[in-house]
Amino acid sequence: MVNLDSLWKEALSRLSAKIHAIGFEVWVQRLEPVCFVKNTLVLAAPSDVSKKTIEARYKDTIAEEVIESAKSTAGVSVAGVEIIREDEKEEYLNRQDEALPDTGFIIKDAAADPRDTLFSFNKKYTFDNFIVGSSNEFAAAAAKAVADCPGTKFNPLFIYGGVGLGKTHMMHAIGNYIQKNKPQIKVLYVSTNSFLNEYLDVIRQSNNSELNRKFREKYRLVDVLMLDDIQYTAGKDGVQEAIFHIFNDLHHMNKQIIFSSDRPPKDIAHLSERLRTRFTWGLTVDIQPPDLETRIAILEEKAKQEGFFLTPEVAHFIAENAESNVRDMEGLLNKVIFYSSLSGHPVSTVAAAREALKDIIDVPRDTIDANDIIFFTCKYFNISTADITGKKKNKEIVEPRMIAIYLITEMLSLPLVTIGGYFGGRDHTTVIHARDKIAEGLKTNPKLRIQLQDIKDMLLHR
């Protein structure tokens, strides 16, 4: 029997690592597990806005983690999640599945031997529908080269980039490509979290030699091994050691290893030096947030897949409202498609798109002003507005000040002198310096990226 609360607790702990802090706190953590209906976990949201936001932005990730958690903690498969409003709880409780897992709604996974079965890659993620732009062209070329000739060059391939920028898509594209074009090559993909859980199982049952053997073989009898989100091994010495040995064995046999991470190897804290070095033996490539043009091309591709006619102005509107995360941008598109199907009128103008997305893009950008940005930046860093606009030069103030300036230049179209005016009459060269410094930092500093995203989220969802 799956225990609802412990399943949700496990899923939450995984989600906390996947969703940025504010989104997690404001939306995801407030969900309450209610029951199972048709093998689907029903979660109640405290309000309608929260339900809609979660559906648009986080539902897929939540479902992924719930499915994974159910599989790894109880060995059962769950179909997905449904988000409801708190006042609908009663109705769902009446409809809940009464059958116990082994008799019905939760079906036990067949104990498959991975060596005998093909890993099943998500067919939606291919090279063909991965849009290449200047932000990801190097990574895409490397992935393609590795898929063409695994184990010969770029070994390992280390792909890093922010959340929702296409790392997992790229790995599945490699897998799909190999399975289609070189079916004799055994390719295995595993998320670091699943690997971690598997490893912990092996440790817990250290006297189960069969399990031990299977684990060893599973990861050594492959030609291509992909480990997604390797940053989650930070601080976990045992699992790092296991990966180290698997790496050595595979590399020695010229088998391809591919890692992904949300940050470059040098920024993964608490990582053994010998593993860090190995990550960089081959080729390290990054994926940056796509520019406006690429975002629009991605939207067009996704709309095409859904058979939805997307007008250029709606594409532009959506792309402008989702700058740093393609997954979030897809959420907006899905909402527009959903709204069109509900209302029977395809959303084709900016006004209609704004209406369709009004609960998600809560505060239209044109109602945000410089004072809002200063206010929320201060709130985020817990400093006073007098300090941020004043003369202080210590790091704790200077950095937030530069961030606020950057956000103002990025989100509002104000003359540089006016921006300087908000910061005690600083001149335009100071504004340019701050803006460029943060823009430069964003290229290499994932923490900064997260901070900016968090502040923007506070601004847009206040």
Ligand code: ADP
């Ligand atoms: P990550 O693993 O980096 O967090 P994902 O691979 O899960 O990100 O991508 C999130 C979503 O964005 C997926 O649906 C993916 O298809 C889409 N996506 C990201 N980048 C692109 C791209 N360049 N072209 C097409 N789709 C993309």
Ligand code: MG
């Ligand atoms: Mg991913």
